[in-house]
Amino acid sequence: MDLESLGEEVKLNIRKASSIDEIESIRIKYLGKKGELTKILHSIGDIPAKERPRAGKLANKLKNEFSELIKEKKEEITKQKSLPWMDLSLPGRKPTMGGLHPLSILSQEIQDIFIQMGFSIVTGPEIETEYYNFTALNTPEDHPARDMHDTFYLKDGRLLRTHTSPVQIRTLEKHSPPLRIISPGRCYRVDTFDPIHSPTFTQIEGLWIDKDISMADLFGTLDLFAKKIFGKDVKTEFFPSYFPFTEPSAEMWIECPFCKGKGCSVCKKRGKIETVGAGMVHPNILKSLGYGEFNGFAFGMGVDRIAMTKYDIDDIRLFFQNELQFLRQFDDSKL
Numbered sequence: 001m002d003l004e005s006l007g008e009e010v011k012l013n014i015r016k017a018s019s020i021d022e023i024e025s026i027r028i029k030y031l032g033k034k035g036e037l038t039k040i041l042h043s044i045g046d047i048p049a050k051e052r053p054r055a056g057k058l059a060n061k062l063k064n065e066f067s068e069l070i071k072e073k074k075e076e077i078t079k080q081k082s083l084p085w086m087d088l089s090l091p092g093r094k095p096t097m098g099g100l101h102p103l104s105i106l107s108q109e110i111q112d113i114f115i116q117m118g119f120s121i122v123t124g125p126e127i128e129t130e131y132y133n134f135t136a137l138n139t140p141e142d143h144p145a146r147d148m149h150d151t152f153y154l155k156d157g158r159l160l161r162t163h164t165s166p167v168q169i170r171t172l173e174k175h176s177p178p179l180r181i182i183s184p185g186r187c188y189r190v191d192t193f194d195p196i197h198s199p200t201f202t203q204i205e206g207l208w209i210d211k212d213i214s215m216a217d218l219f220g221t222l223d224l225f226a227k228k229i230f231g232k233d234v235k236t237e238f239f240p241s242y243f244p245f246t247e248p249s250a251e252m253w254i255e256c257p258f259c260k261g262k263g264c265s266v267c268k269k270r271g272k273i274e275t276v277g278a279g280m281v282h283p284n285i286l287k288s289l290g291y292g293e294f295n296g297f298a299f300g301m302g303v304d305r306i307a308m309t310k311y312d313i314d315d316i317r318l319f320f321q322n323e324l325q326f327l328r329q330f331d332d333s334k335l
C-alpha cells in the first residue's frame with residue numbers, strides 16, 4: 001500500500017472510532033512497535049536513494065498527524081463520556097395541556113345564551129337534604145320520585161341531588177322576586193350505563209319569577225334558546241306534560257335537525273326530539289315561600305342530551321370514557 005492510501009485509511013478509521021479501546025487498537029495497528037507505519041519507517045533505508053528523502057518526509061509527517069489525531073480523538077471521547085446524554089438536534093416536546101370537556105363547553109354556551117336574556121348564574125351543593133330536593137319542590141313523602149332507588153342516599157339521610165331545582169328554592173329563600181336565574185350543575189340518579197343512560201348527568205335549570213308571567217313568555221324564551229343552539233330555522237313544538245313542581249307543565253320538542261322532520265335514526269323516526277321540560281311554577285311552592293302574589297316559569301334540560309342531539313352522538317358513555325380522539329373534536333385550542 002502506498003503512503004497516501006495508508007494515510008487516508010488511518011484518518012478514516014480514527015474518525016469512525018467511538019471508544020478509547022478502538023482508538024488504542026488503531027494506534028497499535030499503525031504506530032505500535034510492529035505497526036504498519038513503523039515498519040515503513042524502519043524500511044526507508046531499503047528504498048532507492050532517489051525516492052528516499054520524499055518517502056521519509058511523508059512517513060514522518062503521517063506519523064505526527066496520526067499521533068495528533070489519536071490524541072484529539074481520545075480527548076473528544078473522554079469529554080463526551082463526562083457529559084449527560086443530550087441530543088440538541090431533537091425538536092422540543094410540547095407541554096401537554098388540558099382542554100375543556102365537550103359538556104363544559106356546551107354548558108357554557110347555554111349559560112351565555114340565557115345571560116344575554118338577563119338571567120344570572122347560581123350554583124348549589126350536589127349533596128342535598130330531602131327537603132330541598134323533594135319536599136320544597138311539591139314532591140311529598142309518598143311521591144314515587146322519592147323512591148330510594150331513584151337516587152343515592154348518604155347514611156345521614158342526605159342524598160345526591162336528582163336535579164338542580166334545589167338551587168331555585170335556596171335562591172328564593174335568600175332573594176325575593178322578581179328574579180331570573182339559571183342553575184347549571186352535576187346531578188345523579190340510580191341508572192346503570194347504557195347508550196342513553198348514565199348515573200350522573202349535567203343539568204341546567206332556569207327560573208323566572210315576576211308578576212303576570214305567562215306560558216307565552218315561557219314558550220318565547222325556550223324557542224329563542226332552541227334557535228340559538230340548533231340554528232335559527234329550527235322549529236319548536238310544545239306538548240302538555242307533568243312535573244310535580246310545575247302546573248301546567250310542558251315539554252319542548254325540536255324538529256330533528258338531521259332529517260328536518262322526515263324521521264331518521266337519531267330521532268327514532270319521530271321527526272322531532274324532546275329537548276326541555278318546563279312549566280309554570282306550582283303556586284303551592286311560591287305560596288309556601290311567601291311569594292303568593294308572584295308567578296313565573298321554570299325549565300330544565302340535560303346538557304348531555306342536548307349535546308347528543310347537537311353533535312349527533314349516539315352513545316352517552318362517550319362523554320365519560322375520556323378518549324382523547326373523541327374529546328379533541330370539541331376542543332377549540334386543538335391541543
Ligand SMILES: [Zn+2]
Nearest residue numbers: 256259264267
Ligand atoms: Zn331525525
